[in-house]
Amino acid sequence: MIRVSNVSKNFGSFAALTDVSVEIPTGSLTALLGPSGGGKSTLLRIIAGLETPDSGSIEIAGADSTKMSPQRRNVGFVFQHYAAFKHMSVADNVAFGLKIRKRPKAEIKQRVSDLLELVHLEQFAHRYPAQLSGGQRQRMALARALAVEPSVLLLDEPFGALDAQVRKELRAWLRRLHDEVHVTTVFVTHDQEEAMEVADSIVVMAEGQVKQVGTPDELYEKPASDFVMSFLGPVTTLRGRLVRPHDLVLTAEATDGAVPAIVERVVRLGFEVRVDATVDGEPIWAQVTRYRAQLLNLKRGDTVYIRVLEHEVATVG
């Protein structure tokens, strides 16, 4: 369990974190999600001891570690740009923490080969980081962090520097890895899709504050604010109310609570169809199935009636 209590941190006149409190349960896989500059990386670095908070406290696995040096916190940290030790082979990178701890040679050798197998780099043990791809370097960095059996694994935008395809693969792989290793893991991301796909629980951060904590479903369906709602998925406005475009129902006839809208544009996106329209001159867009769009035979200039699907709807509250 990681307990962050009332942590504040300023860089000059910029308030990176303001009175942040959050609890991360043991064994969970948690995402710190938010726009850049929202304070999530600062919080992660404070947990690791790479930054010191101006006030507040950090507790890791029951021990107050607010004033503890990063060396003694027993955390694994993975950097966005890998921070590979360039002058060491892959195996030596992974062995580093164990050598520092002066573990017996045979044990180090065994553990390094186990870890390289875990991250699928066994055949690269004698290569240097410069000879690896970005994804391979990041897996090496992960093995290096896991080698010392940290009580907490912290990842700072771990897939941020990778291209889209590798990113997708590594996400799924991190999820599987966590199911195998069970170490309490916190990762920072600004990509809501990544957070939703990988994490058990998400801490939404912005402007140096925690905006909401919950499972991906809770956040998507019961966002605490307009900010969280719009950060977690697509939104549009219906007469001043924030709604999800796929929660809108379009009908040809006027029904209870429906408002008339004029179709501006119909865009086909594979199975889904995006309908741009205006209600009282205000723009709105709805996402409907292709079948539904064909049924309505929507064209530019048509009038349709829009209402919100009232059950299972994401609303702020």
Added chain:
Amino acid sequence: MAKVSLRVVALTYLLFLLVLPVGVICWRTFENGVGPVWDSLTTPSALHAFQVTFQVAIPSVICNTIFGVGVAILLVRHRFFGRRVLDALVDLPIAVSPVVVGLALILVYGKFAPIGGWLSQHGIDVIFSIPGMVLATIFVSLPLVVRAVAPVLEEIGIEQEQAAWTLGATSWATFRRITIPAIRWALAYGMVLSLARSLGEYGAVAVVSGRLVDQTQTMTLFVEERFQNFDQQSAYAAAFALAVIAVVTLLLINLLRPEEGTR
């Protein structure tokens, strides 16, 4: 056409400035064969001058290496009041004439100055002996290691070091196992430059050494003194030896340089 004429200009320039003088030294040195060269380089005075040169150069390079790495880390990794002043001061020795450096050292460490007098009472003579010459040499070659190491430190960033900390490495272990290996080629380059500069220093050393033959005479001072005393054979031979050392160090630099950046 323009390319060819540019080459001609560059080569002519180098010919008159570099090739001709060095060539003449070589030619004059070996005018009478190898025997006299060997003889004049193995006289007790010449051997002593070699010894003094290295007695001065080696401690200077060691001090500059330690100081250079320390200051480079300070300048790159830390933000503090007066950092830009320190940054500017490091380059001062390049701007100040070595003769001025020598005079300044005499003013501070001479027997009749407070600090020099105090040291003298405690049995340490700085001026007109090796310690003063080491000080002068350190001063003139001060920026070389700093300026070689600092940009590389800047480039490698701090994340590897932070990664080492989170893996349990102390600051010293991190410095030894991560920082030093990461800057090793730049450091070697700076040390070689520093060595070359130390071996060749004349002005500052001439002032603080007192040019005492067989006592505080370095190779460069030996060349000058022999030349003034019409012993041109010895002067040319010693100058040639210095040139050879310079060429060897330059070759070393060029062998080290391509290693930077790989891996």
